[in-house]
Amino acid sequence: MPEERNIQYVEASVEALQEEMRRDSSIFYIGQGIGQRGGNFKQSKGLWEEFGDRRVRDMPISELGQVGMGVGAAMAGARPVVDIVFLDMIMEAMGQIVEQAATIHYTSNGKFKVPLVVRAAMGSARCTGPHHSRCFYSWFAHIPGLKVVLPSSAADVKGLMKTAIRDDGPVIFIEHKFFYNKKGPVPTGEYAIPFGVANVCRKGKDVTILAMSLMVWHALEAAERLQKEGISVEVIDPRTIVPFDEQTLLESVRKTGRLLIVDEAQQFCGFSAEAAAVVSSKAFDSLDAPVSRLGALHTPHPFNPVLEAAMLPSVDGIVAEVRRLVAS
């Protein structure tokens, strides 16, 4: 067993940046409030003190400009990490991300690489309404040329951040606000987690749940409750949705015959539809029940806590849906 420490998710992410920045001087970090302030979520705490203004720099409120600079610097040989802070604001930078960062490698016939990490935090945490709750990851998954990372644990955020920084293409690295203060075991010493390798968080035999980010924890809690009823649930976290580890999911469904996909983003046209399609076409003869999905309702996030809870997948909802799936 490698040695472990119990540290916060946000601390693990800072460790990854710190270790990588020490290792490679071409890495710099820009964003709003990530300098002296140490980040809205403390997601850059201590970095400005160690690396100074030259490598850790606050930006004006212009996501388009930030990402544009990042793309240019990456093309010129740097390895920038651009922090959008709230994922919702990434909409301002979409042109740079989609048309430039994701595409230049192809349109330049491979002459340019864009080793850029765009970092942001998503999700519902405390009823912060439509402009601070969204989960846009499937938007980026749709764009060829982008990798999309959704770490769900302290150990994963560190290991995946390192891989993201070392990747020679643009990576959209989406953390969950709810996690930042959560502690978890993180290995001591150097490690990186490769992209496209799903994590089987819990072994089971009756139903497979595919869940991303915070939904992994909801799924694990639901699985724990269902275990008491004699329903054995396997929980799979893909960790990266581009690249997507189809094999781990397909193997699981071949075993269980039933799949529930839990997605915090709006269900309609979301990643859950992609995963469902993969399973329906590649593991059709293994399905003992139709693939089921739980996702957010097709509505903007309300401020009202009761309404917000009603629009998002919950542990109770997962438990009920698994029961239904097992019965049908």
Next chain:
Amino acid sequence: MIHDIVMPQLGITMTEGFVLRWLKAAGDPIEKGEPLFIVQTDKVDMEVESTGKGFVTELLIAEEVTVPVGTVIARVGDSRVGNAIVKGPLVSPRARRVALELGVELAGLKGSGEYGRIREVDVRGVLASKPAAPSVSEDRSATVARRRIAERMEDSARTVPHFSLRREVDAGPLTLVRAELLPVVEAREGVRLSFSDFLLKALAVALREVPGMNAAWIADRVELRSQINVGFAAQSPTRLLVPVVTDVDKLTVSQLARRRAELAGKARDGKLTADEMQGASCTLSNLGAFGVDDFEAIINPPESCILAAGRIAQRPYVVDGQLVVRHTLRLTLTVDHRVADGVLAAKFLNAVAMAIEQPLLLLA
């Protein structure tokens, strides 16, 4: 053009329907209005006609499966070719594969999944359990009907807040009136006048006097009725049915007797239509002929109440401080508390009692 066939709503309280049997197979030609399937409710087996014409292209659910009202259960299209599927049960892809691997025949297998879908567990179950010869043969339709009644009674007992009022009435005058009218009505209408006819009439009088009880609990509110319709419990060989006599207040006792006998005959022969079994505000359940003194009945939703009548027998009775022997009848009125409170129900039962004790009023 593809036409969707949906589970129809055959009664006000019907939220789901049970497909007992398909009358056509996929690929069969069908005319609009031609029977396509049989829906079984707790009350009736009803042939449902196709709402489209052409060919049956798909039967989407297996037989003996319950689906919500409005569910698309079959499709009718212009041509036989295309996606016509074989009439048969739904099978999960996994179950189909496992059946092939294990050499299990799918035909005749009963599915445990949604809409009766055969699942892996059902296929493996065939191998696990050596089929034992059934020791008792049973009428499948009767068993299914029993299940429907069970569901409906369970639902009523669970969801309707029942309370009961009891009253013993002097049935002496009624027995005399009935004895006198019996040969007259028999000669005129060719039916045997029963106490039930008077009780139905008494209920109609009471419903007119206490209109608050001429109601039903529908969609979370009291729906008052303008027509006076009363149901009565009738036993067919396979099930309990509740035919409804409409406009009871407008019928003479002899007309009522004829109508009641006609409906009871249809119930026995399984010929009642869904229309003949809905729209009542209350039901009469009369077990007097079976020697029962008194009993409580379960309400037939969405009706407001049910009157349980026992036998008319000579019993000790006190009149003006004197103990006498009288023909009495014990009534138990069971009421849906959502529709009516105790006082209203008591007024209603009083009106019923008055009508029985003064039977000439029923003839007025």
